Amino acid sequence: MTLPTSELATASSVCDLTVVGGTGDLALRKLLPALYQSERRGNLAPGTRVIGGSRHDLDDAGYRAMVREAVHTHVPAHELDETVIERLLDRVRHVVVDADSPEGWDELHGVLKQAESDDVVRVFYLAVAPRLFGPICQRLDDIGVVEPTSRVVLEKPLGTDLASARRINDAVGQVFDEPQIFRIDHYLGKESVQNLLVTRFANTFLEPLWNSRWIDHVQITAAETLGVGERSGYYDTSGALRDMVQNHLLQLLCLVAMEPPTYVGRETVRDEKLKVLQALKPMSPEDVDRDTVRGSYAAGVVDGAEVPAYADELGRPSQTETFVALRAEVQNWRWAGVPFYLRTGKRMDRRTSEIVVVFKAPPHAMFPGSEGATEPNRLHIRVQPDEGMHLHMTVKEPGPGGIRLRPATLDLSYATAFDAVSPEAYERLLLDVLKGNPTLFMRRDEVEAAWAWVEPVLQRWSSLDERPDEYPAGSSGPAAAEALLERDGRTWQETDR
Numbered sequence: 001m002t003l004p005t006s007e008l009a010t011a012s013s014v015c016d017l018t019v020v021g022g023t024g025d026l027a028l029r030k031l032l033p034a035l036y037q038s039e040r041r042g043n044l045a046p047g048t049r050v051i052g053g054s055r056h057d058l059d060d061a062g063y064r065a066m067v068r069e070a071v072h073t074h075v076p077a078h079e080l081d082e083t084v085i086e087r088l089l090d091r092v093r094h095v096v097v098d099a100d101s102p103e104g105w106d107e108l109h110g111v112l113k114q115a116e117s118d119d120v121v122r123v124f125y126l127a128v129a130p131r132l133f134g135p136i137c138q139r140l141d142d143i144g145v146v147e148p149t150s151r152v153v154l155e156k157p158l159g160t161d162l163a164s165a166r167r168i169n170d171a172v173g174q175v176f177d178e179p180q181i182f183r184i185d186h187y188l189g190k191e192s193v194q195n196l197l198v199t200r201f202a203n204t205f206l207e208p209l210w211n212s213r214w215i216d217h218v219q220i221t222a223a224e225t226l227g228v229g230e231r232s233g234y235y236d237t238s239g240a241l242r243d244m245v246q247n248h249l250l251q252l253l254c255l256v257a258m259e260p261p262t263y264v265g266r267e268t269v270r271d272e273k274l275k276v277l278q279a280l281k282p283m284s285p286e287d288v289d290r291d292t293v294r295g296s297y298a299a300g301v302v303d304g305a306e307v308p309a310y311a312d313e314l315g316r317p318s319q320t321e322t323f324v325a326l327r328a329e330v331q332n333w334r335w336a337g338v339p340f341y342l343r344t345g346k347r348m349d350r351r352t353s354e355i356v357v358v359f360k361a362p363p364h365a366m367f368p369g370s371e372g373a374t375e376p377n378r379l380h381i382r383v384q385p386d387e388g389m390h391l392h393m394t395v396k397e398p399g400p401g402g403i404r405l406r407p408a409t410l411d412l413s414y415a416t417a418f419d420a421v422s423p424e425a426y427e428r429l430l431l432d433v434l435k436g437n438p439t440l441f442m443r444r445d446e447v448e449a450a451w452a453w454v455e456p457v458l459q460r461w462s463s464l465d466e467r468p469d470e471y472p473a474g475s476s477g478p479a480a481a482e483a484l485l486e487r488d489g490r491t492w493q494e495t496d497r
């Protein structure tokens, strides 16, 4: 099949990348180090500029010093190269802008007008609180810098519920058309997540098994050892369902469950993901009570250190969950009757993001008298750390004297299988923005479909006026999360590496 070549952007355009919020944590810890890596690999087109925008009273030299320090702090020492840093800094400028005031925006207009040609693509990365997305887009429009080729990048959280997500999308949509809007979910920038598509659709052996006939259930876990720390004020207005499930976990679920698109193009993958979100079984209040678990970490020990409870970090009791486990169903021909168990939490016993596809047990036990049990096959797809996948199989233990069954693992670790180190998700996603490739970004209809599914859970929880179950920091979550699977005769598959 010949792919539509217009879909396959390969080179980054010459861009003026304006990062509003250029002095913030996200910009300094993730975006500028990612741009450094792109510079190091020769992936930034000559003439591309990076313009930081914030209310900080900084000139170009002051901002360059800040960027230099950020690169030194957040790029591994063995990857630092002063000539590359200088090349990056040559591209960097700063303008003082305030989303809440018209002051300063003319300066941005002036800087953008100095672009080396009329073909330069303007990219606006909004690394600020979502309440500022609408006002900033309006100011960009007011100063006349938004062109049909311009792009805007939005960071999560895209709203706190369906109505607020719609408001943000409406406000941004007044200035930018949908194809110009790039909504980041950094999980989609991870190698292993993209490899999931390749593994499913560029090989033939899995696809015939990838359905309710052969798959028993799917588990998706995103566990962190960190607590909320200094972000407790923000986090308490959000919680694990909004912060992780509505976006990252549902996106992973979509990639596991989606149908093969005709080809991998701008809209085709997103069309298929949307169909999965629309096929999720809506949760009634009874479903929420039965199929969801909320937790909040109590004091405990993580990595050998004593850590306080969430409520103590916050300074007051709270009903906000730092852990969620839930059971979802995709109501379509392929997945009917296959539960998808999702789980995420802070202050867990390990840091891991992983998808586990658990296959059905063999239909017939044909090794009577053999030592050892036949375990169902499991495909583990590790998103982080140590990206890769491994397949659990049952094999014969070598040697004479009868058949002894043993579990064994086919292992593909990216770090050992390939010399190249996986780029950070932000590096890949930023390059995709510069190339104008939206495949790995969330479309408005996806974001809103995800909120529509999550909303009944939020509503039910808020109507109950109950505190989440406590779990000790450094554990695998509340006991009710274990019971959620035990009820179905299953257990969580803990990472065994």
Ligand code: NAP
Pocket: 020, 021, 022, 023, 024, 025, 026, 027, 030, 053, 054, 055, 056, 097, 098, 099, 100, 126, 127, 128, 129, 130, 132, 155, 156, 157
């Ligand atoms: P942050 O450290 O508080 O930085 C916010 C940035 O926005 C600063 O540069 C700040 O600079 C600027 N800013 C604030 N108010 C402004 C205004 N009225 N006009 C212009 N600039 C303004 O926040 P962050 O952690 O970088 O997060 C930014 C956004 O990304 C948030 O929505 C966050 O939820 C999201 N996010 C962050 C991360 C992360 O790892 N940090 C990850 C995913 C998503 P001045 O105060 O100098 O103006």
